[in-house]
Structure formats: C-alpha cells, structure tokens
Amino acid sequence: MARGKGLDREAILAAAEIIIDRHGWPALTLASLASALQIKSPSLYAHFDGLEGIREALALRGASAMHAVLAAAASEGKGEARLRAICYAYRRFAKNHPGLYAAIQRGSSPEEGTALALAQYEIVRVVLSAIAATGVAERDTIHLVRAMRAALHGFTVLELEGGFGLPRSVETSFERLVDLLIDGISRERPV
Amino acid sequence: MARGKGLDREAILAAAEIIIDRHGWPALTLASLASALQIKSPSLYAHFDGLEGIREALALRGASAMHAVLAAAASEGKGEARLRAICYAYRRFAKNHPGLYAAIQRGSSPEEGTALALAQYEIVRVVLSAIAATGVAERDTIHLVRAMRAALHGFTVLELEGGFGLPRSVETSFERLVDLLIDGISRERPV
DNA sequence: TTGACTGTCTAATCCGATTAGGTATTGTCT
C-alpha cells in the first residue's frame, strides 16, 4: 500500500451507489465520486477502467443485489402467491435503490458484458422458474416471462420518472397490474 | 437573414431527429448536430436555448408525432379492436423512431415543461378514451390506462435495448402481451 | 536497509457546452 486511504473497489462502489440512489444515475461522474471519497478523479483509474468500468461494476452489483431480493421473495411461497411476491419485491427494490435499478438497465449485447448478461439472466430466471412452476405449457413460458418483465419494468420506470400524473393511487394501480398479470397467467394454464 | 444557409428550427430538428434515430439519443450533441448541418456549434444558440432547448423541442416533436400516429390508429375501430390497434401502432412508432421515442421520455415535473406535460397527456388521453369507451367502470379506467402504458412502454424499452435474449419470437411475445392486456380489460367490464 | 510495489498526486490534453462579441448578408424604408 501507499498513501492509501483504505480505499478498495468495494468502498468506491458503495460511494457510487449512494450518489446514484440519492441524486440519480446521471449524477455519477468521476468528479463527483472522487469528491465524495476525498480523492482526485485520476486516482480512480487505479481501481477501475474509467467511468465506464465503474458503471459496469455498478450494473453487476445491482443485478446481484436484485437477484438476491427476488430469490428471497420467490422462496417464500408457491404458485401464484410466489409470483405475486416476486412482483412486489421487484417494485420495492426499484423504489429502494432507484440508482442501482437504473444501473442494471444497460444493453448487454452478447459480444461485450458477458458477465452482466449472465447476471441479468439470473434475475430473469427467478421469474421464469416461478412461472414455469405454475404449470403453464412450456412453449408459453417465454412469452409470459416477457410480459411480466415488460409490465414490471414499465411500471417501475414510469413511476420513478414521475410519469404518472397523480402520485395518489399508484399503489392501487400496481396491485391491479399484478392482478391482471397473474390472472392472465392462470388462464394460460391448461387446467 | 444574414450569411444564412436557410436553416430554421424545423431543419435543425429534422437533422437532430436523424441523429437520434440512427445513432441513439446519447449521440445528440451540439457538436454532432452542428457538424451534420455544416455549421459551428455556437451558431445553434441563435435558434435554441442550448442543448437542453433542443432536447425539449425534440420531446415535443416526438410527442406530437406519436399522438398523431396513435390517434389515427384509434380512429380505425371500435372497442377492443381499437385498443389493439393502438397497441400495435405504439410499438411500430417506437421501432420506427427509436430516438424520438426516447426523447419523449423525460420526466416532466409540473413546474417546468408544461408544454411537454400537456403533449404527453395528449398521448395518454388517446389510450384513456379508448379504454373508457369499452365500458369499464370509471374508477377502474385510470388503473387500466396505467397498466397498458406500463406494459407497452416496458416491452418497447426492453426490445429497443436488446433486453430480450432471442430476437426470434418477439413478435409473438408482443401479440401475447396485447392479448393478455385486452383480455384483462374485457374482464373488468361489468358485462 | 533496500527495493519493488502500490495508490495517490500534479500537470497536461482533449472534447463538448456555453458565452461574448465581431461581421457579413439580407430585407426594408426613404
């Protein structure tokens, strides 16, 4: 170690997480992060491959955290109750960690970011398993997973960005959306 | 006019639209736009209030274009067919104008961007009218509109950002999502 | 003690946004 202030990747990412959750994803700059850590921006290059490297690491961190939350929710029930628990956990995570949630949403083309693509798939797999376990036909599963992801992601984004006019009754809207999704999935089941 | 090259706000926005649709929203900089127009970046300040002014104008332009497309789709049918037409028109617009679609999605807090907030509401109102016209209870309308927006927006964003693993079968997934939504809305109707 | 390593620093470069102020062209008014 040298003039080290005890900084490591973990401490840096923790600081970055605070910035993006409190002030939004665009507020993360090398300058703001270095300032929060009381170092100078170039020093960050000793730990990460520039701003992009930090963003990438945050995406992985976010995907991992979200996976843990969803997996925990998925372990608490069966069938439709489990699906419902996953939906609510999804929204809660996004509201508790808006910056981290935003970090996860970066296009991971198969070429680059293999690690991120895998981490993102881990999340999808929680939903996929839960849906498959309800007994829908195997060839329908992929479509239902996509429908669920689309609805949850869309609702979350609109809510976080203030896209809904009245803050009132957003809770109810979400409950209704989840009902609609789960009813739809139930109806796919061949009985 | 002075050394004018015939540039006006319309020509500038048209050029900006091409940039964001072809190379993505982040590719729009004063430098790239000025270069495309064969002028120097500071000259753009004669027409718009900086980069933010251009982004704002693009958002309005996008909202207006999207409203026209959705309104046209809404005028072609009745009841559930109309809803279905709106859904498909929504996705088609986003795929045809990815940059413009992204431009519309900026948080319009009631304080600023009143014009944009109104333009965005015009879009929502197309969906709202169509849902209301199917005969659902008035107090359910807002929740169904939000469900529809969330699902459409979420699907669109995930698709545009390559969030779905296989490009294959995405069409089918969308059809299924629309079915799920419309079935859900039908079932809300008190008969 | 020495020497390699590591994590920080300063200095400098690049690039985009923005501001200030200059200048040529155009359209209008006499």
Added chain:
DNA sequence: AGACAATACCTAATCGGATTAGACAGTCAA
C-alpha cells in the same frame, strides 16, 4: 439606389469532466 437594422453565422475564449503520463510517498518483503 443607398443606408440601416436585424439576423444568423462566425471566431475566440472559458469552463468542466474524462483521460493519460509521469512523479512520489508510504508499505511490505527480503
């Protein structure tokens, strides 16, 4: 026609963030 005002471009300069190069200080092992 000629002059003038407005316009729409320009150049020059400043600012801030990302990035690179290279200096240097503290730490650890031999």
